[in-house]
Each structure stands twice: as structure tokens, then as C-alpha cells.
Amino acid sequence: MEKEAKYWEERDGKIRCTLCPHNCIIGEGKRGICGVRENRNGKLYTLIYGSCSSAHADPIEKKPLYHFHPGTFVYSLGTVGCNFRCLHCQNYTISQARPEEYPLAEIMPEDAIKRVAECCDGIAFTYNEPTIWMEYALDTAKMAREKNLYTVFVTNGYINREPLDDISRYLDAVNVDVKSMSNSFYRKLCSASLEPVLEACWGYKRRGVHVELTYLVIPSHNDSEEEIKKFCRWVIKEMGELQVIHFTAFYPHYRMMNVPPTSLKKLLGAYTIAKKEGLHYVYLGNVPHGDYENTYCHNCGNLLIERYGFSAKIMDMDGKKCGKCGEEIPVVL
Numbered sequence: 001m002e003k004e005a006k007y008w009e010e011r012d013g014k015i016r017c018t019l020c021p022h023n024c025i026i027g028e029g030k031r032g033i034c035g036v037r038e039n040r041n042g043k044l045y046t047l048i049y050g051s052c053s054s055a056h057a058d059p060i061e062k063k064p065l066y067h068f069h070p071g072t073f074v075y076s077l078g079t080v081g082c083n084f085r086c087l088h089c090q091n092y093t094i095s096q097a098r099p100e101e102y103p104l105a106e107i108m109p110e111d112a113i114k115r116v117a118e119c120c121d122g123i124a125f126t127y128n129e130p131t132i133w134m135e136y137a138l139d140t141a142k143m144a145r146e147k148n149l150y151t152v153f154v155t156n157g158y159i160n161r162e163p164l165d166d167i168s169r170y171l172d173a174v175n176v177d178v179k180s181m182s183n184s185f186y187r188k189l190c191s192a193s194l195e196p197v198l199e200a201c202w203g204y205k206r207r208g209v210h211v212e213l214t215y216l217v218i219p220s221h222n223d224s225e226e227e228i229k230k231f232c233r234w235v236i237k238e239m240g241e242l243q244v245i246h247f248t249a250f251y252p253h254y255r256m257m258n259v260p261p262t263s264l265k266k267l268l269g270a271y272t273i274a275k276k277e278g279l280h281y282v283y284l285g286n287v288p289h290g291d292y293e294n295t296y297c298h299n300c301g302n303l304l305i306e307r308y309g310f311s312a313k314i315m316d317m318d319g320k321k322c323g324k325c326g327e328e329i330p331v332v333l
């Protein structure tokens, strides 16, 4: 449904949306790049408040979040639209759709919270970019907090500081996609830019939100040794060596059907680079990968959390500490 939006200002008879770094200038009757925020009679409206394209109870491991309430289920909601135009988007049928082009169910915040409480431990805003759903995400996340349910964003990290400040008050965890360390990749493949994404990663972390990072390894586009090293070095410098990262395999989608899937060898290569650079919690996704999905203590190597597919079992932890050596593990339980 439509609702007056937050995060905009009037500028020379037009509207400037200040929700994400595109800062779209929107004329009367027009929409921003995301396709879900419209100027109507000089006011900005969100067209997707409570409008859901998808709703599922998922294992938290599927987001992926491996160090956040392992083994729990999260009620996952998505809508339509995106502030990116990724040529390889897996969910392009919703991310590139406008609200009038896709069947949407109305789930108001209180209904969403009721559903969550029935079957899950928390709520995730995912499937398409949650930043552009900010008004709804804020209201729903506030209610979730009151009910002791956790809240999650799975995001591209393209958000301005004020909304990031606001949502961080009610968010427990985010998984941010860092798609490349190259601005030209972001320009050409996503129609966006790199720097705001990196700022959002440490911005969320600095505000106390649990952060995990996902890097989708795309053959010949972001998989060079230099670029993977650059990513790992940036992670260590800005987020620390205990930062959780996920390297995931690309499969051909949407407008990148001509690019082959990521080989296991390439993914293992990224893993080896990350470990050599000094990162402790590195995981592989979208491939059968055995040991590369388990959590081992960064101090003594003890098996702490065993995973198979999307199931997780805590093996040897004493609260947040390793059951063997007593080292504090960066995990939210």
C-alpha cells in the first residue's frame, strides 16, 4: 500500500529522496531508480508499505548468517524493487519489478509479528533490497524488538547515514553483499558505486549490529587473486580478523547467462587466500563443501558448530566460549 515516505526533501520544486546514495531527484508523478518511491503532488510516497512478494520460514543459515542464533528459524519477508540493477540478480523477477507488475500480499507489521511469533525466532527483510522498504522495516522491526524477536537485514549496503542510524537501533544482524572491490564493477554490473557499501559494512558494525559479509565469486569479473586479497585486507583493516565472511558460488542468472558457474577450485582458492591473509571465520556457500561450513575455534581449532546443508548443531560451547580452551567466540546466541 501507499504511505508518505521518510527521508526526502524538497528541492527547486522537485523532490530529492535521501534514503540511499543515489539521492534521486524526482519530478512530479515520477519515481526514483528503485521504482517504489513516487512524487505525488510534491510529497514522496512509498508504494510498498506492507506489500509482500514472498514470505517463508527459513533456517537462519540460509541468509547466510552462521554466527547469529545458529539453528533457529527466521520469518523472511520480501517485496519488489531494488536500488541496484545487477546483471546477475538471482531474484530479478521481484527486484526488477514495479509494485503494479507483481502480485503482492498485504502483511501489516502487527500481522507479520504474529506470524513470526507462531513459527520463528526472528524476522528477516530479504529476497529483494530491504533498504527501499525502510518505512515498513522500521515499524515492523520496532514491534519485533518489543516482542523479543530478533531482526535481520540481507542487504546490498546501499544506504545513507540517517536511515542507517535509524534502522540500526532495531536491527540485530545484517548480511551485507560486497560484490567486488572495484568501483567499475559496481558501475557496470550493478549501476551503483562501491564506497557507500564499504561504509555501510563498518557503519552497521560500529553501531553494534552483528555483521556478516558475503562475496559472490563471479568468474572473470571479481575472482582475481589480487581482488580477493584486496577484499580480505580491507575486511581485516576495517572489521577485524574475526569478521565472518562467506564466499559463495555464482550460477548463471538473468543477463549473465553467458558466464560459467564458479568452480569449486576457484572457491577453495578464495578460501585459502582469506585464511593466509589472517581471517579466521571463512565459509563457502552454494557448493557441497563439507568442512568449509563448520565453525572451529579461532584459538584452538575445536569444532564448535557443525553444519550440514542449512542445519546447524552446537557441539562444544560453554555459552559463547569454546568448550575446550574457554576462548570467547564472536557469535550471538
Ligand code: SF4
Binding pocket: 017, 018, 019, 020, 021, 022, 023, 024, 031, 032, 033, 034, 035, 036, 037, 082, 083, 132
Ligand atoms: S531509495 Fe529509491 S528513490 Fe530513494 S534515492 Fe534510492 S533509488 Fe532513489
